[in-house]
Amino acid sequence: MILIVDDDIAVRTSLSLLMRKEKFDVATAETPEEALTHLTENVIELVLLDMNFSNDTSGNDGLNLLAQIRQQDAHVPVILITGWATIDLAVKGMKIGAADFISKPWQNAHLMQSVRTALALREANEQTPKEVNPAQRSAPSSVSRRQLDRQYDFGQIIGQSESMLQILGTIGRIAATDASVLIMGESGTGKELIAEAIHQNSQRAKRPFVKVNLGGISTSLFESEMFGHIRGAFTDARYDRTGRFELANRGTIFLDEIGELDLSSQVKLLRVLQDRTFEILGSSKTKTLDVRVVCATNRNLEEMVAKGTFREDLLYRINLITIQLPSLRQRPDDISLLVDFFVNNLRSIYGRPHLEVSRDALKWLKQLNLPGNIRQLKNLVERTILVSNNDILEVADFEQNYQPQSRPSDFISTKSPLPDVGSMTLEEMEIQMIRRAMEFHRGKVARVAKALGLTRSALYRRLEKYSIPFDEE
Numbered sequence: 001m002i003l004i005v006d007d008d009i010a011v012r013t014s015l016s017l018l019m020r021k022e023k024f025d026v027a028t029a030e031t032p033e034e035a036l037t038h039l040t041e042n043v044i045e046l047v048l049l050d051m052n053f054s055n056d057t058s059g060n061d062g063l064n065l066l067a068q069i070r071q072q073d074a075h076v077p078v079i080l081i082t083g084w085a086t087i088d089l090a091v092k093g094m095k096i097g098a099a100d101f102i103s104k105p106w107q108n109a110h111l112m113q114s115v116r117t118a119l120a121l122r123e124a125n126e127q128t129p130k131e132v133n134p135a136q137r138s139a140p141s142s143v144s145r146r147q148l149d150r151q152y153d154f155g156q157i158i159g160q161s162e163s164m165l166q167i168l169g170t171i172g173r174i175a176a177t178d179a180s181v182l183i184m185g186e187s188g189t190g191k192e193l194i195a196e197a198i199h200q201n202s203q204r205a206k207r208p209f210v211k212v213n214l215g216g217i218s219t220s221l222f223e224s225e226m227f228g229h230i231r232g233a234f235t236d237a238r239y240d241r242t243g244r245f246e247l248a249n250r251g252t253i254f255l256d257e258i259g260e261l262d263l264s265s266q267v268k269l270l271r272v273l274q275d276r277t278f279e280i281l282g283s284s285k286t287k288t289l290d291v292r293v294v295c296a297t298n299r300n301l302e303e304m305v306a307k308g309t310f311r312e313d314l315l316y317r318i319n320l321i322t323i324q325l326p327s328l329r330q331r332p333d334d335i336s337l338l339v340d341f342f343v344n345n346l347r348s349i350y351g352r353p354h355l356e357v358s359r360d361a362l363k364w365l366k367q368l369n370l371p372g373n374i375r376q377l378k379n380l381v382e383r384t385i386l387v388s389n390n391d392i393l394e395v396a397d398f399e400q401n402y403q404p405q406s407r408p409s410d411f412i413s414t415k416s417p418l419p420d421v422g423s424m425t426l427e428e429m430e431i432q433m434i435r436r437a438m439e440f441h442r443g444k445v446a447r448v449a450k451a452l453g454l455t456r457s458a459l460y461r462r463l464e465k466y467s468i469p470f471d472e473e
Contacts, residue, residue, distance in 0.1 A: 001025040001042055002115070005035040005065070006050035006081070011104075015048055018108055019115075032065040039072050046119055049098075051082035051089065063092055070097045077118035081106065094316040103274070109288065110276045113178060120177040121320070143169055153200050157193050158341045159334040163326045167194070174321050175201035180273075182318050183296040185325030187453070188375030191296040192256065194323060198294055199252040207251030212244050214265075215257035216457030218464055222265045223281045227272070233282025245278060245289055252292045258318065259299030259310065260458050262465070270314045293318060328373040335366050338374060342381045354391040357381075364395045369404065371453075431466050434459075438468065445470055 002024045004015045012028045019026045027042060029035040032053065038044060047069060051062030062080065069078055080093045083104035090101045099118040102111055145160040145168070152172045157164075174181065175198050183191045192211065199209045217225050224233075228243030245253060261269065272278045276289045295318045304310035328335065339357055347355050357365075370376045380402060388397040433452070441447040449459040463470050 001027055001044055003027045003029060003035060003038050003042075003044045003047045005029045005032070005047060007031070007053045008050070011050065011081075018111070022112060022115075024115075032061065032068070035065060036068060036072065039069065039076070044073070044076055045122075046115060047076060047078045048115075049078050049080055051080055051093070063089075063096065066093060066096050066098060075122065077122055079111075079114055079118060091312050091316055099320070101274075107276065107288065109290070113276075113290070117178040117320075121174065121179045124173045124177060148172065152197075154197050155193070155200065157190065157197055158338050159331060160337065161326075161331040161334045163331055164334065167323060167325065168197075170321075170323065171197050172201060174198070176203060178292050179320045180292070180318050181294045181320070182301075182322045183294065183325065184301075184322060185296075185298060186327050186371070186373055187298050187455070188373035189325040189327060190374050191298075191325060192254065194325065195252075195254040195256075195294045195296060199254075199292075202252065202292065204251050204292060208248050209252050209254065210244050210248035211254045211256065213256050213455075213457055215260035215455055215461055218461065219262050219265055222261075223268060226269070227278045227280055229281035230283050233280075237282070243278075243280065245272060245291060246280075246287070248291050250290050252294060255293065255295045255318075257297060257455065257458060258295040259297035259301055259304060260461060261310075263309070263311065266311045266314050270311060270317060273314070273317045295319075328370050328377065332366050335377065336362050338377060339365060339381060342378050343385075346382060346385050350385060352385070352391065355385065355393070356391065357393045358395075361393055361395050361398055364398065368402065430462070431468070434462060434466065434468060438470065443470055 002019050004012050004019070004026060005028075006012050006015070007030050009030075012030070016026045016028060027038050027044070029038055035047070035049075039047075049062060049066060049069070053061040062082065066078055066080070069076065074097075077099040078097065079100045079102060080090075080098045081102045081104060082089065093101055099121075100114040102114060143165060145165060148154065148165070148168050152168070152175070154168055154171075157168065171194065181195075181198060183194050185191055195211075196209060199205060212226070223229075224237075224241060224243070226243050226245055228241045228246055229237050230240050231237055255269075272289065273293060276291075277286050278289060279286055301310050301315050301319075305312045305315055339362060343355055343357060347353050365377070365380075370380075372379075380398065384393055384398050384401045387401055390397060434448070437448045437451055441451065445456060445459060445463075449456045452459065454462075460470075462468075
């Protein structure tokens, strides 16, 4: 049963008709007291809660009722509905535990998608915490990799360590829902593979899976890339262009490196995620969107929110479920499996059917410092196979091809001293660091990106933003 709480009889009637049309049982409440009584006397699966009662336009009545509902039933999903939509109100509600936030006037399709997602997520994952961080769990998984593979399609994801089994189990439970997912982890931990697995195990699997590297899109091209443009919308717009969101319609869009977006682009992204509508650049026609959103980042978005470089309301829009991927050093038992997988693939690619990695070499690989994680391990294995003529790869073969990644401290000592950092803003410090890294590495963008721990696209974005000259490679 769905409980509708609103002091406006027209809204209650409209929502009741919509829910009944979708075959849901409905109960209604005009006051907070009635709502709490229904929760006590009936089995309520979901609450649609208006934020404003009587003459209160602050939303405090709604927030207070939300807090009481969470105390009375911690598992029932609550979707907030308000005609007084403010960023602070949305964030406060999500912090208290709301499942979603819908503004009046709502779109029926968007509202129903939110309702179905909240119900499906509760059913599939009722006992799983919102943030899935294997490093913080001690209880072992009761499901083996073989059992998971029988039930789900995990494709190229290699691993059977406890942390990976927990993550794969979570993917299986949430994939069938439309819940937004935020994948966090260091560079090279396989965030894109996780996003693909979520899509492949969802009801959208036969629909498009569109990957977007936000770190590689400049601010000036963001709207055109994401929403498309019509011919003549701006200089050099000679043809109509379909945006990434429209390409992903009815499927899944994967927004990689979301932490690299500047604030102005974050606002534009928030609008489409919140309303599921957009306009093509140069057109006044509004289009509706049905898309699942999966995001990824190697940055700490909560720290960015505290610093004012990432919008808090956007963070709450994208992380209904957060998956924290472990680094390779946190799952050393999977290194042998990964190496075997890489070698098996490369045997046929390079026509060397007898390739093997010795036991000593595997032990040596397990103790390496690999800040680039799986990507760095794969590159090391492939580079060693290319260079070595041996069929049995030994420690010496890998040693001559192992290149430890540079740390920022490797280029700190340059000719000019750093200014007093106490008088600098974070942006000024970033500019200084990039300029000094460019000087130290003589403008080699690939080396600078590696030293700073950035992707090349993310570094190019900063060079453009700060007007730092560079040579194309």
